[in-house]
Amino acid sequence: MAALVAGNWKMNGLAASLGEMVALKDALARQPAACDVLVCPPATLIAQAAGCVKGAFALGGQDCHASPKGAFTGDLSAEMLKDAGASYVILGHSERRHYHGETSEAVAAKARAAWRAGLKAIICVGESEAQRNAGDAPHVCAAQLDESVPQEATSANTVIAYEPVWAIGTGRTPTSAEIAAMHAHIRSSLIARLGAGGKDMLILYGGSVNPGNAGEILGLPEVGGALVGGASLKCDDFLRIIAAVNPA
Numbered sequence: 001m002a003a004l005v006a007g008n009w010k011m012n013g014l015a016a017s018l019g020e021m022v023a024l025k026d027a028l029a030r031q032p033a034a035c036d037v038l039v040c041p042p043a044t045l046i047a048q049a050a051g052c053v054k055g056a057f058a059l060g061g062q063d064c065h066a067s068p069k070g071a072f073t074g075d076l077s078a079e080m081l082k083d084a085g086a087s088y089v090i091l092g093h094s095e096r097r098h099y100h101g102e103t104s105e106a107v108a109a110k111a112r113a114a115w116r117a118g119l120k121a122i123i124c125v126g127e128s129e130a131q132r133n134a135g136d137a138p139h140v141c142a143a144q145l146d147e148s149v150p151q152e153a154t155s156a157n158t159v160i161a162y163e164p165v166w167a168i169g170t171g172r173t174p175t176s177a178e179i180a181a182m183h184a185h186i187r188s189s190l191i192a193r194l195g196a197g198g199k200d201m202l203i204l205y206g207g208s209v210n211p212g213n214a215g216e217i218l219g220l221p222e223v224g225g226a227l228v229g230g231a232s233l234k235c236d237d238f239l240r241i242i243a244a245v246n247p248a
Protein backbone atom coordinates (compact mmCIF):
# COMPACT_ATOMS: atom_id res chain seq x y z
CA MET A 1 0.00 0.00 0.00
CA ALA A 2 1.39 3.42 -0.97
CA ALA A 3 2.33 5.76 1.85
CA LEU A 4 0.05 8.75 2.46
CA VAL A 5 1.12 12.29 3.24
CA ALA A 6 -1.92 14.24 4.39
CA GLY A 7 -2.25 17.93 5.20
CA ASN A 8 -4.75 19.06 7.83
CA TRP A 9 -5.32 22.78 7.36
CA LYS A 10 -7.55 22.91 10.47
CA MET A 11 -9.42 26.28 10.67
CA ASN A 12 -7.02 28.02 8.28
CA GLY A 13 -7.56 29.09 4.71
CA LEU A 14 -9.67 31.50 2.67
CA ALA A 15 -10.33 31.44 -1.06
CA ALA A 16 -6.95 33.15 -1.54
CA SER A 17 -5.27 30.03 -0.11
CA LEU A 18 -6.39 28.01 -3.13
CA GLY A 19 -3.21 29.33 -4.74
CA GLU A 20 -1.26 26.95 -2.48
CA MET A 21 -3.35 24.06 -3.86
CA VAL A 22 -2.69 25.12 -7.44
CA ALA A 23 1.03 25.44 -6.70
CA LEU A 24 0.98 21.94 -5.19
CA LYS A 25 -0.81 20.54 -8.24
CA ASP A 26 1.71 22.15 -10.60
CA ALA A 27 4.69 20.95 -8.57
CA LEU A 28 3.36 17.38 -8.45
CA ALA A 29 2.88 17.47 -12.22
CA ARG A 30 6.59 18.37 -12.60
CA GLN A 31 7.80 15.92 -9.93
CA PRO A 32 5.29 13.13 -9.22
CA ALA A 33 5.05 12.05 -5.58
CA ALA A 34 6.23 8.62 -4.41
CA CYS A 35 3.16 8.50 -2.14
CA ASP A 36 -0.51 9.39 -2.11
CA VAL A 37 -1.13 13.05 -1.29
CA LEU A 38 -4.17 14.46 0.50
CA VAL A 39 -5.14 17.96 1.61
CA CYS A 40 -7.97 18.51 4.10
CA PRO A 41 -8.86 22.22 3.90
CA PRO A 42 -11.78 23.80 5.74
CA ALA A 43 -15.00 22.37 4.30
CA THR A 44 -15.84 25.77 2.78
CA LEU A 45 -12.97 25.31 0.32
CA ILE A 46 -13.42 21.67 -0.73
CA ALA A 47 -15.65 22.27 -3.75
CA GLN A 48 -13.54 25.15 -5.09
CA ALA A 49 -10.37 23.16 -4.45
CA ALA A 50 -11.79 20.19 -6.35
CA GLY A 51 -12.29 22.47 -9.35
CA CYS A 52 -8.72 23.74 -9.11
CA VAL A 53 -6.75 20.55 -8.48
CA LYS A 54 -8.68 18.29 -10.84
CA GLY A 55 -7.68 15.05 -9.17
CA ALA A 56 -3.95 15.83 -8.95
CA PHE A 57 -4.21 14.90 -5.27
CA ALA A 58 -7.03 13.87 -2.95
CA LEU A 59 -9.17 16.20 -0.83
CA GLY A 60 -10.75 15.50 2.53
CA GLY A 61 -12.91 16.90 5.30
CA GLN A 62 -11.87 17.34 8.93
CA ASP A 63 -15.01 15.96 10.59
CA CYS A 64 -18.51 14.81 9.66
CA HIS A 65 -21.84 14.10 11.33
CA ALA A 66 -22.92 10.47 11.71
CA SER A 67 -26.29 11.06 9.97
CA PRO A 68 -26.69 11.52 6.22
CA LYS A 69 -28.96 14.56 6.64
CA GLY A 70 -31.38 16.17 9.05
CA ALA A 71 -31.97 18.91 11.59
CA PHE A 72 -28.39 19.33 12.81
CA THR A 73 -27.67 23.04 12.42
CA GLY A 74 -24.07 23.75 11.55
CA ASP A 75 -23.11 20.14 10.89
CA LEU A 76 -21.99 18.52 7.65
CA SER A 77 -22.66 14.94 6.58
CA ALA A 78 -20.15 12.61 5.00
CA GLU A 79 -22.38 12.62 1.90
CA MET A 80 -22.00 16.41 1.66
CA LEU A 81 -18.20 16.16 1.85
CA LYS A 82 -18.23 13.49 -0.84
CA ASP A 83 -20.54 15.62 -2.98
CA ALA A 84 -18.13 18.56 -2.64
CA GLY A 85 -15.23 16.47 -3.92
CA ALA A 86 -13.74 14.82 -0.81
CA SER A 87 -12.53 11.23 -0.76
CA TYR A 88 -11.29 11.18 2.86
CA VAL A 89 -12.42 12.56 6.20
CA ILE A 90 -10.32 13.01 9.36
CA LEU A 91 -12.22 11.72 12.41
CA GLY A 92 -11.56 11.89 16.13
CA HIS A 93 -8.77 14.45 15.91
CA SER A 94 -7.69 15.37 19.44
CA GLU A 95 -8.94 18.93 18.84
CA ARG A 96 -12.42 17.52 18.15
CA ARG A 97 -12.19 15.21 21.16
CA HIS A 98 -11.02 18.08 23.39
CA TYR A 99 -12.99 21.12 22.20
CA HIS A 100 -16.17 19.29 21.17
CA GLY A 101 -16.21 16.48 23.70
CA GLU A 102 -16.20 13.83 20.98
CA THR A 103 -16.17 10.35 22.43
CA SER A 104 -14.61 7.33 20.79
CA GLU A 105 -18.12 5.88 20.34
CA ALA A 106 -19.11 9.00 18.38
CA VAL A 107 -15.96 8.62 16.28
CA ALA A 108 -16.90 5.02 15.44
CA ALA A 109 -20.36 6.16 14.31
CA LYS A 110 -18.74 8.82 12.13
CA ALA A 111 -16.41 6.22 10.60
CA ARG A 112 -19.41 4.15 9.56
CA ALA A 113 -20.97 7.31 8.11
CA ALA A 114 -17.80 7.99 6.12
CA TRP A 115 -17.89 4.49 4.63
CA ARG A 116 -21.61 4.81 3.88
CA ALA A 117 -20.80 7.89 1.80
CA GLY A 118 -17.81 6.27 0.09
CA LEU A 119 -15.15 8.19 2.03
CA LYS A 120 -12.02 6.77 3.64
CA ALA A 121 -11.87 7.46 7.37
CA ILE A 122 -8.65 8.72 8.96
CA ILE A 123 -9.18 7.84 12.62
CA CYS A 124 -6.90 9.70 15.05
CA VAL A 125 -5.64 8.45 18.39
CA GLY A 126 -2.99 9.79 20.76
CA GLU A 127 -2.12 10.31 24.39
CA SER A 128 -1.81 13.53 26.39
CA GLU A 129 1.47 14.54 27.99
CA ALA A 130 0.24 13.50 31.44
CA GLN A 131 -0.78 10.11 30.11
CA ARG A 132 2.64 9.64 28.49
CA ASN A 133 4.45 10.68 31.66
CA ALA A 134 2.39 8.17 33.61
CA GLY A 135 3.46 5.41 31.21
CA ASP A 136 -0.08 5.05 29.90
CA ALA A 137 0.44 5.93 26.20
CA PRO A 138 0.17 2.34 24.87
CA HIS A 139 -2.90 1.60 26.96
CA VAL A 140 -4.64 4.90 26.09
CA CYS A 141 -4.09 4.47 22.36
CA ALA A 142 -5.16 0.80 22.38
CA ALA A 143 -8.38 1.76 24.21
CA GLN A 144 -9.07 4.59 21.74
CA LEU A 145 -8.52 2.18 18.84
CA ASP A 146 -10.82 -0.43 20.37
CA GLU A 147 -13.63 2.07 20.81
CA SER A 148 -13.13 4.31 17.75
CA VAL A 149 -12.36 1.78 15.00
CA PRO A 150 -15.41 -0.27 14.01
CA GLN A 151 -14.93 -4.00 13.50
CA GLU A 152 -15.62 -3.67 9.75
CA ALA A 153 -12.57 -1.43 9.24
CA THR A 154 -10.17 -2.54 6.51
CA SER A 155 -7.06 -1.07 4.94
CA ALA A 156 -9.27 -0.06 1.99
CA ASN A 157 -11.66 2.08 4.04
CA THR A 158 -9.61 3.25 7.03
CA VAL A 159 -6.29 4.89 7.89
CA ILE A 160 -5.08 5.34 11.47
CA ALA A 161 -3.23 8.47 12.58
CA TYR A 162 -1.13 8.38 15.75
CA GLU A 163 -0.93 11.95 17.01
CA PRO A 164 0.46 12.43 20.53
CA VAL A 165 -1.50 15.44 21.78
CA TRP A 166 1.59 17.06 23.32
CA ALA A 167 3.40 16.99 19.97
CA ILE A 168 0.66 18.83 18.04
CA GLY A 169 1.64 22.38 17.16
CA THR A 170 4.41 22.45 19.78
CA GLY A 171 7.53 21.76 17.74
CA ARG A 172 8.16 18.78 20.04
CA THR A 173 8.13 15.23 18.74
CA PRO A 174 8.65 11.87 20.40
CA THR A 175 12.05 10.29 19.75
CA SER A 176 12.28 7.97 16.76
CA ALA A 177 12.39 5.00 19.14
CA GLU A 178 9.22 6.20 20.85
CA ILE A 179 7.39 6.68 17.54
CA ALA A 180 8.50 3.23 16.34
CA ALA A 181 7.38 1.64 19.62
CA MET A 182 3.94 3.26 19.48
CA HIS A 183 3.44 2.34 15.83
CA ALA A 184 4.42 -1.28 16.57
CA HIS A 185 1.98 -1.30 19.46
CA ILE A 186 -0.81 0.17 17.30
CA ARG A 187 -0.10 -2.43 14.61
CA SER A 188 -0.43 -5.30 17.07
CA SER A 189 -3.59 -3.79 18.55
CA LEU A 190 -5.10 -3.52 15.06
CA ILE A 191 -4.23 -7.12 14.22
CA ALA A 192 -5.61 -8.34 17.55
CA ARG A 193 -8.84 -6.47 16.89
CA LEU A 194 -9.31 -6.81 13.13
CA GLY A 195 -7.27 -9.88 12.21
CA ALA A 196 -5.85 -9.80 8.69
CA GLY A 197 -7.65 -6.50 8.03
CA GLY A 198 -5.30 -4.82 10.50
CA LYS A 199 -2.10 -6.07 8.88
CA ASP A 200 -1.66 -3.52 6.13
CA MET A 201 -3.80 -0.62 7.38
CA LEU A 202 -1.75 2.57 7.07
CA ILE A 203 -0.65 4.14 10.35
CA LEU A 204 0.31 7.81 9.92
CA TYR A 205 2.37 9.78 12.42
CA GLY A 206 1.20 13.33 13.21
CA GLY A 207 2.53 16.06 15.51
CA SER A 208 5.09 18.72 14.53
CA VAL A 209 6.16 16.98 11.32
CA ASN A 210 8.24 19.43 9.28
CA PRO A 211 10.64 19.33 6.33
CA GLY A 212 13.57 18.85 8.74
CA ASN A 213 12.30 15.78 10.59
CA ALA A 214 10.08 14.16 7.92
CA GLY A 215 12.81 11.99 6.39
CA GLU A 216 13.67 10.31 9.68
CA ILE A 217 10.06 9.89 10.82
CA LEU A 218 8.81 8.58 7.47
CA GLY A 219 11.64 6.03 7.37
CA LEU A 220 10.61 4.37 10.66
CA PRO A 221 9.07 0.89 10.65
CA GLU A 222 5.25 0.85 10.57
CA VAL A 223 5.09 4.59 9.77
CA GLY A 224 2.90 4.64 6.66
CA GLY A 225 2.93 8.38 6.18
CA ALA A 226 2.29 11.63 7.98
CA LEU A 227 -0.63 13.82 9.05
CA VAL A 228 0.75 17.33 8.85
CA GLY A 229 -0.79 20.45 10.37
CA GLY A 230 1.11 23.74 10.28
CA ALA A 231 3.70 22.65 7.73
CA SER A 232 0.98 21.71 5.23
CA LEU A 233 -0.22 25.30 4.87
CA LYS A 234 2.70 26.37 2.72
CA CYS A 235 3.11 24.44 -0.51
CA ASP A 236 6.93 24.51 -0.37
CA ASP A 237 7.13 22.97 3.10
CA PHE A 238 4.47 20.39 2.31
CA LEU A 239 6.29 19.43 -0.90
CA ARG A 240 9.53 18.91 1.01
CA ILE A 241 7.70 16.54 3.37
CA ILE A 242 6.17 14.69 0.40
CA ALA A 243 9.64 14.45 -1.17
CA ALA A 244 10.96 12.81 2.03
CA VAL A 245 8.93 9.66 1.30
CA ASN A 246 11.22 7.01 -0.13
CA PRO A 247 9.95 5.34 -3.30
CA ALA A 248 8.67 1.84 -2.38
Ligand code: 13P
Pocket: 008, 093, 163, 167, 168, 169, 170, 171, 206, 207, 208, 209, 227, 228, 229, 230, 231
Ligand atom coordinates in the same frame (compact mmCIF):
# COMPACT_ATOMS: atom_id res chain seq x y z
P1 13P B 1 1.08 20.11 13.55
O1 13P B 1 1.75 19.45 12.37
O2 13P B 1 0.83 21.57 13.35
O3 13P B 1 1.78 19.78 14.83
O4 13P B 1 -0.38 19.46 13.66
C1 13P B 1 -0.52 18.08 13.63
C2 13P B 1 -1.94 17.75 13.50
O5 13P B 1 -2.73 17.96 14.41
C3 13P B 1 -2.40 17.19 12.23
O6 13P B 1 -3.69 16.67 12.32
